[in-house]
Amino acid sequence: MKRLLLIAALFAAPAFSQELPHPRDMDLPESNYTRPDPVDYQLVLENGLIAYVAAADQVPLVTMSAFIRAGKVSDDKQGSAEALLDALQNPGLSETDRDDFKVTLKRMTAEFSVEMHDEWTEITLNVPAEDLDEALSMFTGLLRDPAISAANIERAASSAAPADSDLGGESGPALYAGSLDAAVERFYEILYNKHPYGVQPTAQDFADLDAADVAGFHASTFVPGNMTLAVAGNIDVDEINGRLVDLFAGWNTAAVPKPKQLPSPAAAKTTLHHFPSDKLQAWLVFGHDLPQVPLEDQAALEVMNYILAGGHLWTRMTIETRYKYGYTNDASGFLEDKWFGPGGYNFRSYSRPEVISEIYENMMDEVIRIRSEEVTAKELFVAKGALAEGKFQVAYLDGYAATRSFAVERLRYGNHNRSASYVERIRGVAEDDVLKAARKYLRPDEMQVVLVGGDAFPL
Amino acid sequence: MRIIRHLSILAVALLVSPAIAQNYDLPIREHVFENGLRLLVIERPGEQRVVSKIFTDMGALNETPGQFGAAHFLEHLMFKGTPTLGSTDWKREKALHQQIGVAEDALIEELNRSRNDLRQRGVFHDDQHQETTPRLEELRTLIDSLNQQVLELNDEGPTKIWYQAYGGSRLTATTEQEYMKFDLDLPADRVELFLRVEADRMQNSVFRNFDAERMILVEQRLGDLNRAETEYREAMNSLVGRASMVYVPEGYANDFEQYTRRYQRELYETYFVPNNTTLIFIGGVTLEDMTPLVEKYFGHMQRRPEPARYQGREPLPSAEKRLNWRSDTLAPRVEIRYQVPGVGHPDRPGFDVLAEAFEAHLQSVVSAAGIEGKLDINTRVVHTSRFGVPASINIELVLKDAAQIAKAENVLLDELQRLGEEKLPADDVALAVKKLRTQWYRIAVDPNALAFQIGHFQIMDSWQTLQPYLEARDATSEADLRELAGKYFVARNRSIGVVLPGESRP
Numbered sequence: 010m011k012r013l014l015l016i017a018a019l020f021a022a023p024a025f026s027q028e029l030p031h032p033r034d035m036d037l038p039e040s041n042y043t044r045p046d047p048v049d050y051q052l053v054l055e056n057g058l059i060a061y062v063a064a065a066d067q068v069p070l071v072t073m074s075a076f077i078r079a080g081k082v083s084d085d086k087q088g089s090a091e092a093l094l095d096a097l098q099n100p101g102l103s104e105t106d107r108d109d110f111k112v113t114l115k116r117m118t119a120e121f122s123v124e125m126h127d128e129w130t131e132i133t134l135n136v137p138a139e140d141l142d143e144a145l146s147m148f149t150g151l152l153r154d155p156a157i158s159a160a161n162i163e164r165a166a167s168s169a170a171p172a173d174s175d176l177g178g179e180s181g182p183a184l185y186a187g188s189l190d191a192a193v194e195r196f197y198e199i200l201y202n203k204h205p206y207g208v209q210p211t212a213q214d215f216a217d218l219d220a221a222d223v224a225g226f227h228a229s230t231f232v233p234g235n236m237t238l239a240v241a242g243n244i245d246v247d248e249i250n251g252r253l254v255d256l257f258a259g260w261n262t263a264a265v266p267k268p269k270q271l272p273s274p275a276a277a278k279t280t281l282h283h284f285p286s287d288k289l290q291a292w293l294v295f296g297h298d299l300p301q302v303p304l305e306d307q308a309a310l311e312v313m314n315y316i317l318a319g320g321h322l323w324t325r326m327t328i329e330t331r332y333k334y335g336y337t338n339d340a341s342g343f344l345e346d347k348w349f350g351p352g353g354y355n356f357r358s359y360s361r362p363e364v365i366s367e368i369y370e371n372m373m374d375e376v377i378r379i380r381s382e383e384v385t386a387k388e389l390f391v392a393k394g395a396l397a398e399g400k401f402q403v404a405y406l407d408g409y410a411a412t413r414s415f416a417v418e419r420l421r422y423g424n425h426n427r428s429a430s431y432v433e434r435i436r437g438v439a440e441d442d443v444l445k446a447a448r449k450y451l452r453p454d455e456m457q458v459v460l461v462g463g464d465a466f467p468l
Numbered sequence: 469m470r471i472i473r474h475l476s477i478l479a480v481a482l483l484v485s486p487a488i489a490q491n492y493d494l495p496i497r498e499h500v501f502e503n504g505l506r507l508l509v510i511e512r513p514g515e516q517r518v519v520s521k522i523f524t525d526m527g528a529l530n531e532t533p534g535q536f537g538a539a540h541f542l543e544h545l546m547f548k549g550t551p552t553l554g555s556t557d558w559k560r561e562k563a564l565h566q567q568i569g570v571a572e573d574a575l576i577e578e579l580n581r582s583r584n585d586l587r588q589r590g591v592f593h594d595d596q597h598q599e600t601t602p603r604l605e606e607l608r609t610l611i612d613s614l615n616q617q618v619l620e621l622n623d624e625g626p627t628k629i630w631y632q633a634y635g636g637s638r639l640t641a642t643t644e645q646e647y648m649k650f651d652l653d654l655p656a657d658r659v660e661l662f663l664r665v666e667a668d669r670m671q672n673s674v675f676r677n678f679d680a681e682r683m684i685l686v687e688q689r690l691g692d693l694n695r696a697e698t699e700y701r702e703a704m705n706s707l708v709g710r711a712s713m714v715y716v717p718e719g720y721a722n723d724f725e726q727y728t729r730r731y732q733r734e735l736y737e738t739y740f741v742p743n744n745t746t747l748i749f750i751g752g753v754t755l756e757d758m759t760p761l762v763e764k765y766f767g768h769m770q771r772r773p774e775p776a777r778y779q780g781r782e783p784l785p786s787a788e789k790r791l792n793w794r795s796d797t798l799a800p801r802v803e804i805r806y807q808v809p810g811v812g813h814p815d816r817p818g819f820d821v822l823a824e825a826f827e828a829h830l831q832s833v834v835s836a837a838g839i840e841g842k843l844d845i846n847t848r849v850v851h852t853s854r855f856g857v858p859a860s861i862n863i864e865l866v867l868k869d870a871a872q873i874a875k876a877e878n879v880l881l882d883e884l885q886r887l888g889e890e891k892l893p894a895d896d897v898a899l900a901v902k903k904l905r906t907q908w909y910r911i912a913v914d915p916n917a918l919a920f921q922i923g924h925f926q927i928m929d930s931w932q933t934l935q936p937y938l939e940a941r942d943a944t945s946e947a948d949l950r951e952l953a954g955k956y957f958v959a960r961n962r963s964i965g966v967v968l969p970g971e972s973r974p
Contacts, residue, residue, distance in 0.1 A: 029552055029664055029667070029765075030664070031552060031553075032553075032630040032633070032634065032661055032664065032665070035660065035661065037657075037658045037660070037661060038657045038658065040635065041657070042516055067912065068909035068912045068913045069909060070906070070909045070913060115899075116899070118899070118902050118905075118906040118907075120910075135910070137902075137906050188694070288694045289690040290687070290690050290694060322628065322632055322639070323629045323632060331680075331684065332680070333619065333677075333680065334683075335677070335679070335682065335683030336683070337684075337687060338687045338688060359687075359691075360687060361686065361687065361690060390633055391629055394632065394633040394634055394635055395636075395637075398634065398635025398655060399632065399635040399636055399637040399654075402516065402517060402637075402655065403637050403638075403653070407515075409913070
């Protein structure tokens with residue numbers, strides 16, 4: 010018996026040899042964080058183009074990004090955006106020098122990416138500082154005058170052709186990481202069914218398109234007032250500012266297009282959409298659309314989501330699925346707003362198939378609970394700290410992050426008021442604000458529930 | 469606590485040429501405390517945040533058979549709090565943990581007593597053994613019941629929640645073959661919180677929700693097994709290595725069932741000692757700031773017997789090995805692996821250059837031979853690309869047509885042999901060196917990624933190896949690559965895997 014007790018002590022009595030204060034009692038300093046001032050980075054050209062430029066000298070690299078307020082739903086003639094995307098992803102200043110462009114990027118050891126969302130596009134080039142001059146000229150040339158031809162339309166048409174919907178095969182999306190993405194894709198296909206965000210160009214759309222249409226789309230959207238730039242790295246800021254003035258001098262001063270304001274999708278009652286798969290796990294995504302959120306609601310909504318299901322952290326949904334029961338590695342919530350139209354608010358998890366219905370039930374219970382009662386003071390304290398002093402600060406961590414954040418904010422909102430007031434707005438959220446946000450933006454009776462794998466279950 | 473060593477890499481930098489030093493300047497400052505705890509700081513004055521990491525020199529290499537994946541599981545358990553973080557009534561909770569410990573001892577005794585009934589005898593998992601005994605079920609029910617009582621005493625949010633509350637971000641942890649680490653990025657003026665929580669975690673972790681968390685490993689394992697590649701890769705890893713746990717995956721479901729609190733506690737007590745630990749900070753702090761703070765929270769910890777570190781003794785390569793893997797879901801492929809030395813060996817940096825320079829060249833040779841396939845050359849085993857012990861370089865060619873397998877194997881082998889006889893084009897090598905240099909800058913610009921590299925090199929060899937390692941890559945020539953290929957790309961050091969179409973596996 011004595012031996013057993015000794016071993017038991019080993020299990021339960023760690024070498025607790027120091028009195029440690031509780032984090033609440035450590036007198037940690039109040040945050041004295043100040044967001045960088047965008048004016049310190051801002052360059053406004055005569056034609057209205059705004060750039061944010063910062064020196065970040067730790068390593069001899071430079072990143073240049075362009076943000077354009079035009080995306081897949083911005084074209085008037087279907088398929089133009091996708092064809093332009095192809096022209097940007099396979100860059101060349103003329104059709105004949107596409108290979109040269111790629112060879113040059115390879116020689117520079119550059120990283121180049123183009124990402125086109127529904128309403129905006131981001132183009133980024135990262136190069137060693139020794140290649141800055143050449144890279145900046147190429148980058149600017151690509152923005153101003155990309156080579157556009159029938160080949161872009163053909164490639165866009167072929168990549169838009171429907172792929173085999175393989176949720177069970179090795180080459181399909183139903184892999185560990187990819188299957189959740191597949192479930193999210195299904196969720197948005199259902200949410201945006203027949204909505205402009207869900208409409209894909211058809212083969213006929215591409216057949217009806219010519220290079221002039223694509224060039225016209227570029228000319229009307231890649232204009233100074235519809236674009237911002239971010240340049241950061243091992244640079245002389247004055248020199249870069251001068252280069253930008255020269256490179257964009259005399260460029261397009263066409264009118265800034267008005268973004269499309271799209272309506273909310275039709276509301277639908279809670280429905281399960283099951284996609285069988287023969288994998289060892291099942292993936293769950295459920296939620297509904299998220300209307301445009303007015304500024305006065307944004308902070309409370311963000312705090313509410315953090316408490317309910319902030320990504321892979323200590324949240325209500327994590328506690329009720331992972332911590333207590335070991336059902337899943339993750340149960341998180343995602344506020345995915347759009348710039349001008351309805352976004353989505355969805356919750357995601359995955360598990361061995363036999364417990365997926367319990368996961369759904371527990372997550373939905375938390376949706377109901379947060380709409381029924383006020384959150385605790387502790388939950389509020391944690392969420393506010395995490396958002397105002399964690400996530401927010403990281404967005405301005407260094408010159409690269411700050412210039413990017415400013416460029417995106419300016420393009421989307423036309424000013425920097427939101428980031429200027431963010432901390433104050435988050436700090437001002439009270440328990441009843443969270444309850445109101447939950448009641449306003451969570452609609453438990455209108456959940457579209459996507460299940461990939463496992464067995465269908467009653468809702 | 470007396471500071472017994474204080475070294476700046478600037479002194480090391482004097483040994484290298486000014487041009488190179490400028491490329492890879494790492495102003496790391498170090499204190500090693502009397503109890504063996506190592507503190508590394510890169511000061512970035514004016515930055516408002518600080519990246520903070522704590523590395524422990526232990527991982528899968530330190531596990532014993534039957535407990536594979538236990539180090540990774542220990543990392544999960546170390547998120548469950550301490551007596552002061554996570555309990556509403558530690559006195560009552562402690563008594564429950566003692567009862568769980570006693571019940572688990574009885575469980576282990578029953579498992580031992582009934583071993584001849586329970587142990588697996590059948591090769592094909594054909595259930596010729598007994599799954600359980602009434603006594604085992606009784607004890608498991610008891611432990612479940614005690615766990616439930618513990619849960620009722622848990623204060624939600626044992627450790628992570630305080631990092632969240634005070635502005636922490638990138639709250640992650642990782643366990644690989646050679647290390648475990650916990651990560652955080654937080655406001656620099658609150659760095660003391662990291663020290664308070666990590667010192668507590670290092671000494672006072674309470675393994676709450678043991679059985680529920682065990683199921684999270686099952687989830688992660690199922691996720692791995694969703695890839696048809698996983699089992700093939702595990703078989704390849706096992707083919708290459710005969711002794712080193714570098715090649716063994718993160719554990720099998722059967723091992724997860726065997727985990728005990730006792731074994732986890734043994735790992736914890738053995739390896740989580742100050743003289744096996746490195747703290748790394750990059751950001752708005754100074755060494756002078758950090759030294760007294762570290763002392764405040766870790767200074768009372770006594771230097772403990774040095775844990776036996778894995779020595780990495782693989783038998784000498786003695787014969788070519790071969791795996792014929794049949795699969796209807798995996799694309800046909802040919803893969804050739806050679807063992808390569810670990811970080812700390814002078815030949816190791818050259819393999820980074822070789823992989824970069826040779827991949828494009830070999831891809832063009834394969835295409836010129838009329839073989840349709842995508843080539844990848846890497847040094848990855850499970851998730852990790854560098855080790856302190858020997859690992860492998862992997863030349864992987866995924867084919868469109870299984871009929872080309874034999875031809876592809878011959879082309880690869882011929883070209884690998886030629887590489888030991890003829891130099892690669894100088895331009896290819898120069899471009900590979902530039903690419904690696906740029907890749908390094910992309911790491912170094914991110915304090916989180918940089919801190920990881922510093923900690924990883926400390927585990928693999930020494931943080932002071934990092935800069936010379938990068939410089940050695942820069943200095944690698946075509947002749948060096950030819951020499952490496954001639955030395956290592958030999959038949960007795962080779963493992964070949966081919967994926968053939970054929971029968972489906974159970």
